[in-house]
C-alpha cells in the first residue's frame with residue numbers, strides 16, 4: 141500500500157509539471173484527489189490493514205495528499221501569473237508609435253466671406269434675422285409691393301409649391317417678417333439661401349445666397365444708406381475701393397439704386413474682369429417704400445428706412461477671383477483647399 145501511495149505521488153507530480161492550462165490542472169485534481177480519485181481509492185482500503193500498519197500508512201497518505209495539494213496550488217499560481225503577464229504584454233501601448241493624422245477641413249469661401257460680412261455689420265450694431273426658405277407668396281412678393289400681375293415676378297423665375305407658397309426667390313421677405321415682429325429702431329441683416337428656376341452655368345445656379353439688410357428708424361436718409369455701405373465695402377475690399385450709386389428700380393424701395401465698386405483688379409482702368417467698365421455691380425438697395433412700411437404696421441410719416449440685398453456668391457467671386465459659380469457647389473477639395 142505504501143508503494144501504491146508513493147507511485148501515486150510520483151505520477152501526480154509528474155503529470156502536474158506537464159500541465160499547461162488551468163483546465164488540465166483541475167482534471168488532475170479530480171483524478172488524484174477527487175471523491176472517486178486514486179488517492180481516495182487507496183485510503184478506502186485502509187480498513188483492511190493491521191492496527192500497527194494503519195497509522196503509518198495513514199500518515200503517509202496524508203503527506204502524499206498535502207504534497208499533491210501544495211504542488212497543485214503552486215502550479216495553479218504559476219499558470220495564473222503566466223496568463224496575467226501575457227495579457228499585460230498584449231495590452232501594452234507603444235507610446236512612441238506615430239499617431240494617425242486626420243485631414244483638417246477648410247472653411248468654404250462662401251462661409252469665410254459671410255463670416256466677415258456678419259462681423260462687419262454686427263460691428264455697426266446690426267443683429268442677424270432669419271426667415272423660412274419655403275415662403276408664402278405674400279411675403280416673397282405681395283407685401284414687397286409686387287402684386288400678382290407685376291412684371292417683376294417674371295424676372296425672378298420662381299419655384300412655386302402651390303398658388304400661395306414658393307421657394308423664396310430673394311431674402312427680402314425677411315424684411316417684412318422682421319418689421320411685423322419688431323418695432324423700430326430696426327437694424328438687421330438676413331443671410332440665407334434663395335431659389336430660382338435657372339439652369340446651371342458659370343453665372344447661374346438654382347440655389348444661391350443673398351444677404352438682406354434693413355434699417356428702420358426716425359429720420360433715416362439715403363446718406364445713412366450710403367455711409368453704411370461705404371464702411372462695409374471698404375472693410376471687405378480695402379480702403380482704396382470707391383463706390384458708385386446708379387439709379388435703378390425695385391418695387392419695394394423708392395428711390396432705388398444699384399451699387400458698383402471700383403474694379404479690384406484694375407482699380408477703374410478697365411480690364412477683363414470688369415469688362416472694360418472699371419466698375420463692378422455688387423448689390424441693390426434703396427429707401428424702403430412707404431407702402432411696404434405701412435403694410436407692416438409702421439407709419440411712413442413717422443419712420444423711414446433703407447434696405448439692401450447682396451449676392452453672396454458674387455461678392456465672394458470678386459474677393460478671390462473665382463470665375464465660375466459651379467465651383468462653389470461641386471466641393472472639389474482641390475478648389476476648396478486654396479482658400
Ligand code: DAH
Pocket residue numbers: 309310311312352353390392393423424425426447448449450
Ligand atoms: N431682392 C432683390 C433681388 O433679389 C435685391 C434687393 C434690391 C434687395 C434692393 C433689397 C433692395 O433689399 O433694397 O434682386
